[in-house]
Amino acid sequence: xxxxxxxxxxxxxxxxxxxxxxxxxxxxxxxxxxxxxxxxxxxxxxxxxxxxxxxxxxxxxxxxxxxxxxxxxxxxxxxxxxxxxxxxxxxxxxxxxxxxxxxxxxxxxxxxxxxxxxxxxxxxxxxxxxxxxxxxxxxxxxxxxxxxxxxxxxxxxxxxxxxxxxxxxxxxxxxxxxxxxxxxxxxxxxxxxxxxxxxxxxxxxxxxxxxxxxxxxxxxxxxxxxxxxxxxxxxxxxxxxxxxxxxxxxxxxxxxxxxxxxxxxxxxxxxxxxxxxxxxxxxxxxxxxxxxxxxxxxxxxxxxxxxxxxxxxxxxxxxxxxxxxxxxxxxxxxxxxxxxxxxxxxxxxxxxxxxxxxxxxxxxxxxxxxxxxxxxxxxxxxxxxxxxxxxxxxxxx
Amino acid sequence: xxxxxxxxxxxxxxxxxxxxxxxxxxxxxxxxxxxxxxxxxxxxxxxxxxxxxxxxxxxxxxxxxxxxxxxxxxxxxxxxxxxxxxxxxxxxxxxxxxxxxxxxxxxxxxxxxxxxxxxxxxxxxxxxxxxxxxxxxxxxxxxxxxxxxxxxxxxxxxxxxxxxxxxxxxxxxxxxxxxxxxxxxxxxxxxxxxxxxxxxxxxxxxxxxxxxxxxxxxxxxxxxxxxxxxxxxxxxxxxxxxxxxxxxxxxxxxxxxxxxxxxxxxxxxxxxxxxxxxxxxxxxxxxxxxxxxxxxxxxxxxxxxxxxxxxxxxxxxxxxxxxxxxxxxxxxxxxxxxxxxxxxxxxxxxxxxxxxxxxxxxxxxxxxxxxxxxxxxxxxxxxxxxxxxxxxxxxxx
Numbered sequence: 001x002x003x004x005x006x007x008x009x010x011x012x013x014x015x016x017x018x019x020x021x022x023x024x025x026x027x028x029x030x031x032x033x034x035x036x037x038x039x040x041x042x043x044x045x046x047x048x049x050x051x052x053x054x055x056x057x058x059x060x061x062x063x064x065x066x067x068x069x070x071x072x073x074x075x076x077x078x079x080x081x082x083x084x085x086x087x088x089x090x091x092x093x094x095x096x097x098x099x100x101x102x103x104x105x106x107x108x109x110x111x112x113x114x115x116x117x118x119x120x121x122x123x124x125x126x127x128x129x130x131x132x133x134x135x136x137x138x139x140x141x142x143x144x145x146x147x148x149x150x151x152x153x154x155x156x157x158x159x160x161x162x163x164x165x166x167x168x169x170x171x172x173x174x175x176x177x178x179x180x181x182x183x184x185x186x187x188x189x190x191x192x193x194x195x196x197x198x199x200x201x202x203x204x205x206x207x208x209x210x211x212x213x214x215x216x217x218x219x220x221x222x223x224x225x226x227x228x229x230x231x232x233x234x235x236x237x238x239x240x241x242x243x244x245x246x247x248x249x250x251x252x253x254x255x256x257x258x259x260x261x262x263x264x265x266x267x268x269x270x271x272x273x274x275x276x277x278x279x280x281x282x283x284x285x286x287x288x289x290x291x292x293x294x295x296x297x298x299x300x301x302x303x304x305x306x307x308x309x310x311x312x313x314x315x316x317x318x319x320x321x322x323x324x325x326x327x328x329x330x331x332x333x334x335x336x337x338x339x340x341x342x343x344x345x346x347x348x349x350x351x352x353x354x355x356x357x358x359x360x361x362x363x364x365x366x367x368x369x370x371x372x373x374x375x376x377x378x379x380x381x382x383x384x385x386x387x388x389x390x391x392x393x394x395x396x397x
Numbered sequence: 398x399x400x401x402x403x404x405x406x407x408x409x410x411x412x413x414x415x416x417x418x419x420x421x422x423x424x425x426x427x428x429x430x431x432x433x434x435x436x437x438x439x440x441x442x443x444x445x446x447x448x449x450x451x452x453x454x455x456x457x458x459x460x461x462x463x464x465x466x467x468x469x470x471x472x473x474x475x476x477x478x479x480x481x482x483x484x485x486x487x488x489x490x491x492x493x494x495x496x497x498x499x500x501x502x503x504x505x506x507x508x509x510x511x512x513x514x515x516x517x518x519x520x521x522x523x524x525x526x527x528x529x530x531x532x533x534x535x536x537x538x539x540x541x542x543x544x545x546x547x548x549x550x551x552x553x554x555x556x557x558x559x560x561x562x563x564x565x566x567x568x569x570x571x572x573x574x575x576x577x578x579x580x581x582x583x584x585x586x587x588x589x590x591x592x593x594x595x596x597x598x599x600x601x602x603x604x605x606x607x608x609x610x611x612x613x614x615x616x617x618x619x620x621x622x623x624x625x626x627x628x629x630x631x632x633x634x635x636x637x638x639x640x641x642x643x644x645x646x647x648x649x650x651x652x653x654x655x656x657x658x659x660x661x662x663x664x665x666x667x668x669x670x671x672x673x674x675x676x677x678x679x680x681x682x683x684x685x686x687x688x689x690x691x692x693x694x695x696x697x698x699x700x701x702x703x704x705x706x707x708x709x710x711x712x713x714x715x716x717x718x719x720x721x722x723x724x725x726x727x728x729x730x731x732x733x734x735x736x737x738x739x740x741x742x743x744x745x746x747x748x749x750x751x752x753x754x755x756x757x758x759x760x761x762x763x764x765x766x767x768x769x770x771x772x773x774x775x776x777x778x779x780x781x782x783x784x785x786x787x788x789x790x791x792x793x794x
Contacts, residue, residue: 142629142635236539
């Protein structure tokens with residue numbers, strides 16, 4: 001009787017929703033299916049499709065001709081159709097522990113996996129994701145450990161003359177504690193926003209897990225929106241649900257760096273935090289590394305910990321902002337105050353590798369100490385999650 | 398020079414990402430495109446596809462044969478292909494102001510619109526969304542008004558013996574104020590979780606906008622997870638990224654209702670709130686209406702405001718929980734204490750319409766006063782957003 005009541009309730013509810021397809025049409029497709037040996041099987045029920053392929057960051061990259069010359073493109077694998085119209089592909093080898101992203105190419109159109117509700121947005125593209133555990137991927141999973149809180153809220157920036165959205169992670173126990181906490185400001189790259197580190201970077205999972213393992217100090221993580229022309233992530237401001245474009249509101253004109261004290265003032269007047277240099281860290285990926293470099297040298301009294309992850313070290317000749325003037329003198333002041341950690345990380349295949357090598361040469365010539373981490377691969381979120389995991393344990397020691 | 402530097406930066410970045418397709422392949426497709434007259438054009442670049450259709454809640458429903466008999470199913474419209482391989486469909490008439498959801502049927506496979514990054518998950522289905530403004534849809538938009546904060550955090554439920562995730566909206570000004578706030582507990586339906594009201598219900602937008610219009614009192618909104626067998630929304634607990642199923646962890650065995658004082662205790666010890674009956678409201682949709690009915694009568698001292706939105710008024714004969722015993726006596730106690738508002742809302746096409754009519758008959762027979770709102774249509778999020786917008790202004794008066 002109980003089961004029957006629930007069943008009829010379910011059926012009636014579904015008659016009003018899209019879920020009916022799963023109840024009445026077709027089969028119960030599982031995709032992706034992570035097999036016991038860590039191979040992964042992908043499935044798509046598409047009896048009328050002519051061709052189904054998939055592309056993902058676990059497939060070997062392929063060379064591709066573009067108007068800019070030959071470039072690396074994600075690999076493509078073909079699915080094969082069975083008699084029931086279900087297309088399937090299993091990776092030939094187990095995948096290493098990691099967070100992966102993929103799309104189907106359904107008769108040539110790149111779409112997310114309709115059987116996988118877990119996806120991430122990167123600029124204007126949404127892809128399906130999954131995690132292989134048993135290694136570093138376990139840090140990106142939600143595990144049975146105490147969880148911090150993640151809030152989306154708004155602060156006012158007098159410098160930029162706008163209200164702006166911000167994402168803040170507070171560690172487990174923050175609310176019950178009476179202690180003051182150190183603060184880590186974590187900046188996204190071009191194309192990102194205040195959602196990027198949470199969604200693509202798995203920041204709350206990484207922090208929860210590293211805190212539970214006692215590998216890092218409990219800290220507050222502040223994820224700003226680094227696009228000076230933007231109040232909030234796409235869809236989260238009065239600009240509405242527009243189509244996001246790469247660097248559409250980014251600017252990189254020095255205004256975001258100039259406005260950074262507004263962020264600190266907001267955090268330090270709204271959270272129970274330690275308000276000295278030894279308890280402030282700043283790091284960012286790509287454009288966020290560029291921002292971290294410029295903010296930390298512009299305000300040399302603010303941060304004892306600085307991290308440049310695949311930093312976009314690049315001249316801004318056409319830009320007149322004071323932020324980008326007298327870089328060498330400002331670096332001299334910053335390093336004369338002996339920051340506790342100046343950290344540079346980059347992948348050997350990153351298009352910014354040479355720019356970072358040149359920057360390190362400059363630091364070397366001036367005998368400015370820094371910590372250097374070199375990984376394989378290039379300008380990808382896999383590396384940024386690794387750098388975050390490597391950098392956070394070094395903070396506030 | 399500046400533009401060139403940014404362009405080359407963009408191109409280099411994109412070589413490592415999925416975004417390259419937009420730069421090098423194909424055209425810059427806009428979909429959905431809301432036209433000046435509020436017709437909407439949908440586009441999909443799919444030169445190799447044989448057939449492209451779309452289904453959405455703005456299309457007239459169609460009758461469909463199912464194993465359970467004839468049922469209403471969302472309408473389907475065909476797109477037509479142009480010479481460039483772009484499929485297109487424009488609604489024949491302007492759409493009324495509302496939030497709509499849709500999917501493409503690409504050679505028979507239901508997929509989200511790859512050119513639209515805005516989507517919502519309902520149980521195991523993800524659909525694309527858009528908003529038509531100029532009417533009630535404006536309440537669901539992010540407008541240029543002060544914004545509240547939305548936090549995802551965890552509380553402990555001794556009754557359920559688990560840590561559980563919860564979503565809490567605090568109104569603009571809460572952090573700066575010294576005042577105590579009233580609290581509105583807002584419950585999801587079967588298949589939902591602590592993300593449902595925020596994502597599908599647009600709760601933070603509705604609250605921000607109604608507060609800015611001075612139509613409601615600033616209040617805290619607490620969105621629980623009403624599935625007693627579940628710690629958190631799919632993907633947000635150690636259960637991992639599993640495929641969500643309808644009512645998979647729902648139970649409806651009385652345990653969630655029994656545990657509700659744990660939620661109140663958490664909120665009242667962590668937020669600056671008014672802690673009396675006159676400043677507590679509870680409402681929910683479908684299963685959440687069922688929960689609101691049972692919780693408010695089980696604990697008659699807790700809530701002066703009760704809302705049943707398309708409530709799943711249903712007997713639970715097979716369930717032995719004390720929560721479902723002696724309903725009539727408990728209602729008598731509840732109404733003898735004269736709650737300030739007992740609110741029932743339902744659509745005339747809702748499969749629960751008759752059950753709600755029977756319940757109202759019982760209230761009438763006992764002369765228990767209530768407020769009744771009847772709308773068109775059925776068991777859909779459009780109605781629940783309307784009921785929230787109608788109910789919230791009645792609270793804490």
